[in-house]
Amino acid sequence: MAGARPGGEGFSLSEPEIIRRYFLDRASGGDDVIVGIGDDGAILRPPEHADLVVSVDMLVAEVHFGREASAEDIGYKALAVNLSDLAAMGAEPAWATLALALPAADEGWLDGFSRGFLELARRHGVKLVGGDLTRGPLAIAVGVYGFVPRGTGLRRTGARPGDLVYVTGTLGDAALGLLISQGRAETEEIFWDHLNARLYRPAPRIAEGLALRGRASSAIDLSDGLVSDLGHLLAASGAGATIDIDSLPLSPAVQAVGDARTRFELALAGGDDYELCFTLAPGSHITLESTSAHCIGRIEEQAGLRFVRADGTRFVPGSAGYRHF
Amino acid sequence: MAGARPGGEGFSLSEPEIIRRYFLDRASGGDDVIVGIGDDGAILRPPEHADLVVSVDMLVAEVHFGREASAEDIGYKALAVNLSDLAAMGAEPAWATLALALPAADEGWLDGFSRGFLELARRHGVKLVGGDLTRGPLAIAVGVYGFVPRGTGLRRTGARPGDLVYVTGTLGDAALGLLISQGRAETEEIFWDHLNARLYRPAPRIAEGLALRGRASSAIDLSDGLVSDLGHLLAASGAGATIDIDSLPLSPAVQAVGDARTRFELALAGGDDYELCFTLAPGSHITLESTSAHCIGRIEEQAGLRFVRADGTRFVPGSAGYRHF
Numbered sequence: 295m296a297g298a299r300p301g302g303e304g305f306s307l308s309e310p311e312i313i314r315r316y317f318l319d320r321a322s323g324g325d326d327v328i329v330g331i332g333d334d335g336a337i338l339r340p341p342e343h344a345d346l347v348v349s350v351d352m353l354v355a356e357v358h359f360g361r362e363a364s365a366e367d368i369g370y371k372a373l374a375v376n377l378s379d380l381a382a383m384g385a386e387p388a389w390a391t392l393a394l395a396l397p398a399a400d401e402g403w404l405d406g407f408s409r410g411f412l413e414l415a416r417r418h419g420v421k422l423v424g425g426d427l428t429r430g431p432l433a434i435a436v437g438v439y440g441f442v443p444r445g446t447g448l449r450r451t452g453a454r455p456g457d458l459v460y461v462t463g464t465l466g467d468a469a470l471g472l473l474i475s476q477g478r479a480e481t482e483e484i485f486w487d488h489l490n491a492r493l494y495r496p497a498p499r500i501a502e503g504l505a506l507r508g509r510a511s512s513a514i515d516l517s518d519g520l521v522s523d524l525g526h527l528l529a530a531s532g533a534g535a536t537i538d539i540d541s542l543p544l545s546p547a548v549q550a551v552g553d554a555r556t557r558f559e560l561a562l563a564g565g566d567d568y569e570l571c572f573t574l575a576p577g578s579h580i581t582l583e584s585t586s587a588h589c590i591g592r593i594e595e596q597a598g599l600r601f602v603r604a605d606g607t608r609f610v611p612g613s614a615g616y617r618h619f
Numbered sequence: 620m621a622g623a624r625p626g627g628e629g630f631s632l633s634e635p636e637i638i639r640r641y642f643l644d645r646a647s648g649g650d651d652v653i654v655g656i657g658d659d660g661a662i663l664r665p666p667e668h669a670d671l672v673v674s675v676d677m678l679v680a681e682v683h684f685g686r687e688a689s690a691e692d693i694g695y696k697a698l699a700v701n702l703s704d705l706a707a708m709g710a711e712p713a714w715a716t717l718a719l720a721l722p723a724a725d726e727g728w729l730d731g732f733s734r735g736f737l738e739l740a741r742r743h744g745v746k747l748v749g750g751d752l753t754r755g756p757l758a759i760a761v762g763v764y765g766f767v768p769r770g771t772g773l774r775r776t777g778a779r780p781g782d783l784v785y786v787t788g789t790l791g792d793a794a795l796g797l798l799i800s801q802g803r804a805e806t807e808e809i810f811w812d813h814l815n816a817r818l819y820r821p822a823p824r825i826a827e828g829l830a831l832r833g834r835a836s837s838a839i840d841l842s843d844g845l846v847s848d849l850g851h852l853l854a855a856s857g858a859g860a861t862i863d864i865d866s867l868p869l870s871p872a873v874q875a876v877g878d879a880r881t882r883f884e885l886a887l888a889g890g891d892d893y894e895l896c897f898t899l900a901p902g903s904h905i906t907l908e909s910t911s912a913h914c915i916g917r918i919e920e921q922a923g924l925r926f927v928r929a930d931g932t933r934f935v936p937g938s939a940g941y942r943h944f
Contacts, residue, residue, distance in 0.1 A: 328670060329774060332855070334707040334840055335674035335763075337772040340665045345653060348748065349660035350762060352718035354755030382659040393677035393760045423673065430679030435718045435760030437675060438660075447662040449654060515659055530657070 312399055313425055316408040317392070326388065327421055336423040338389060344441040349379035353434040362475055365403040367494040368434070369410030374496050375517065376438040377418060378568040381503035382515035384448040385440030389423045390415060392437075395430030418500055446507050448572075453512040453531035457573040457593040462502050462585045464545040465520060466557070467492035469564025485547035492545075496568040502582050506572055509580050513572035519563045521611055524571055525599055537591035540604035555612075562601070562611045637724055637752055641733040642717070651713065652746055661748040663714060669766040674704035678759040687800055690728045692819040693759070694735030699821050700842060701763040702743060703893040706828035707840035709773040710765030714748045715740060717762075720755030743825055771832050773897075778837040778856035782898040782918040787827050787910045789870040790845060791882070792817035794889025810872035817870075821893040827907050831897055834905050838897035844888045846936055849896055850924055862916035865929035880937075887926070887936045 313331060329337040340346055353359065353375070359368050373390060380387050392411065396403075415422060420438070453459075471493035473479035474486075481489065499515070506513055514527045520537075528534055542561045551557045573593055574580065580587070601609040638656060654662040665671055678684070678697050688696075698715060705712050717736065721728075740747060745763070778784075796818030798804035799811075806814065824840070831838055839852045845862075853859055867886045876882045898918055899905065905912070926934040 328770075329772065333775050334704040334838075335672045335710070337708065337767070337774075338671040338673060339769070340669075340671050342667065344665075346663045346665050346671070347660050348663060348714075348716060348762075348764075350716045350718045350749055350751055350760070352720050352751045352753050352755070352758065352760055354720045354753060354758070357754050379659040383662065385660070389673075391673060391675045391762065393675045395677050395679045395758055424675055426675055426677045428677050428679060429682050430677070430758060431756035433677065433679070433720055433755060433758035433760075435675070435677055435758070437673075437716065437762050439673075442662070444664070445653075447654065449662075450658050513659075 312404065312427055316404045317422060317425060324421055327423055330421070330423050331425055338423060341441055343444050345444050345447055347380055347383045347385035347440045347442060347447055348437065349376050350435065350437045351376050351379070355432045360475070363494060365406030366410035369407035370414050370495055372434045372436050373411050373414045373420070373438070374498050374568065376436045377414070377420070377498035377500060378496070378515040378517065380438055380440040381499045382448065382513050382570055383442065384446065384503045384507035384513070385442050386504060387418050387420045387438060387440040387500060389439040390420050390436060391424040392422060393426040393435040395428050395433040397429070397432060418498070442507065448503065448506060448510055448513040450512055450514050450527045450530035453527060453533050453573040453593045454575070455533060455593050455595045456576055457511050458576060458589050459524070459535055459537065459571065459573055459591040459593060460587045460589050461516070461520070461543060461569050461571050462499050462582065462587045463567070463569040464543045464548065465516070465567055465569065466548045466560030466564045467545050468496065468566035469560045470548055470551065472566070481547060481550065485550065488545065489547055493566065496566065498568060499570045499585065502570055502585055502587070505580055505582055506570070509574065509578060510572040511575055513570055516567045516569045516571055517565055519565045520571065521562050521599060527571065528597070528599060534594045534597045534599065535591050536594060536600040536602060538604065539601050539609050541588060541590050543588040558609065559612055637729065638750055641729045642747060642750060649746055652748055655746070655748050656750055661716070663748060666766055668769050670769050670772055672705055672708045672710035672765045672767060672772055673762065674701050675760065675762045676701050680757045685800070688819060690731030691735035694732035695739050695820055697759045697761050698736050698739045698745070698763070699823050699893065701761045702739070702745070702823035702825060703821070703840040703842065705763055705765040706824045707773060707838050707895055708765070708767065709771065709828045709832035709838070710767050711829060712743050712745045712763060712765040712825060714764040715745050715761060716749040717747060718751040718760040720753050720758040722754070722757060743823070767832065773828065773831060773835055773838040775837055775839050775852045775855035778852060778858050778898040778918045779900070780858060780918050780920045781901055782836050783901060783914050784849070784860055784862065784896065784898055784916040784918060785912045785914050786841070786845070786868060786894050786896050787824050787907065787912045788892070788894040789868045789873065790841070790892055790894065791873045791885030791889040792870050793821065793891035794885045795873055795876065797891070806872060806875065810875065813870065814872055818891065821891065823893060824895045824910065827895055827910055827912070830905055830907055831895070834899065834903060835897040836900055838895055841892045841894045841896055842890055844890045845896065846887050846924060852896065853922070853924060859919045859922045859924065860916050861919060861925040861927060863929065864926050864934050866913060866915050868913040883934065884937055
């Protein structure tokens, strides 16, 4: 770990003690982890004939989560958004690393954070193999490591004209949940649990990514919204697409939003859903077990992203997803 | 990459444009990088019959570097401290990832940072394979990935009573450089370049780590100071040590410090030197090419760290290295 300058000491636990109490004792080892947390680095044994898939994310307060988010939800989501990237590559997750900057060694916060993080890790067989902890404004950097058989990793680059565009699950739920948590929208109480779960506990589509391997021509996960993320996929593939917005899969909660334009904007520009968007050559079929996938449009030679209603009229979205800067 | 909440937009470059301009166009690919920056994750091909060594660090302003540090120095050092961890494991570096939180998309800062980071990366054949960029208080999370032949990674756990304790290079230079940069100490102008280089441009001891593989019984890198880091090694090995403080290797700049106690404190408790501390069974020999290694003491059964002068009298250090919390 990096050296640090003196100043600001006075917390009751040292870094090694915090890591031991909240992460090491709760994390599980395995045959593929030769050395885990507690040395200068981790020593890990990759499977033979596999490609390693790596994704890293930085999450900061007020940008990726608000004051209302619990430590447990933040811990869960910090890992979930990274596992979603592995899902989009078709990778089977193996390991994770966690680097934290915290204003103070708040044991209540650390306890909740590690519970949320490690609950999701266990669900997907992910072992926490390394970490770093320092004083500073709250920042969370997670790395995830998974494997695909050599040469089978899914990419953004393979969409071809004629391919059909699919999304898993439903769109716009997390964005609606965020609006409601901010008091900027209202909904019936019956939808609260669903929307909270979608906003704070997104389910990374790992099983779906594995099912797409060797079948999908391209894939990406939906973190910034369909318009933005599908736009990245199209740019990487050198193609365009027309999306039928009446075929976008919407949950009952989003369907209950009265205004049609608001519904479409939630589904098209709302981030944080962590569904997969992928393309299949015409005539291809896949079977997904836990989640359905809906065909929402078609890849075309002409660059750009176009939207049509079921009656054939064009639709122009009002915003184009989130810009990080 | 993770989704982010709206608000605070208005910078002139989008995240993908920033990554392309300052990192992608300047980073180099290779046969082992199937997919680099620009997809949901990187797809990498590990060598056969090798163990993967991973280290991650989080660096934040005011804790790991002061206001006087240039963007280029920060970029260099962010990678250097991580490569030093790989060196301590005996690993040959291969790849790095970088996740950044920045208050604003300051192009001058990004330009300097990426130059410093990539200059050191090139020197060690490290390819930047992934990244994330978000708005937030300055935080830098670097991950490095290297390889050792299976089962040969160096660890903190193998020191045995009778083993001799060695350090590479010299001790206390970075701490003296920091005191001077803060106006808390003075030195002759002839030493300025050396001390600045040691503080802002530490050389990760990669070649030395490779030479130690299969020879050293244990190893650690010196980031928080000898007392603190050797203490970690001893605790992990279940042993103690006596260090002869008159044999600590000191540069001419540290030797020129008038007060003997201050010299010893710099060498014992000063962090940020990024030298290696390692142990060898008695009778073992190693040859280091670019850096010398000095024997400074011996591993003992009795737990704890003891210090003696050349005349046999005991020495008690005044501080015990840096506590992160």
